[in-house]
Amino acid sequence: MWMLVMFDLPVVLKHERAQATRFRLDLLDMGFNMAQFSVYMRCCVSSERTDALTQKVRAAVPSGGSVAILIFTDKQYANMLHFYAHEETGPSSENRQLALF
Secondary structure, eight states: OEEEEEEEOOOSSHHHHHHHHHHHHHHHHTTOEEEETTEEEEEOSSHHHHHHHHHHHHHHOOSSSEEEEEEEOHHHHHTOOOEETTEEOOOOOOOOOOOOO
């Protein structure tokens, strides 16, 4: 499963910029990778892990702004269309998640 966190946070005042930066750093500490500005993704091995991460993200959300979390399957991720400079590139095969069975 994949978790996608999208956010639009205010950055006008100095304390707002600090909160937005802290949120981005928290996402990186939780193992998310930046897909685009204000869009971070992470692969999760189970729905229990997505639930736990959702609670961590919820706790890190700063006051003000908007944060959305989208959870989808590997198959849905594989069906995404990706373009770079008018060329279709396909989804990133980068998955730094290690699963031991």
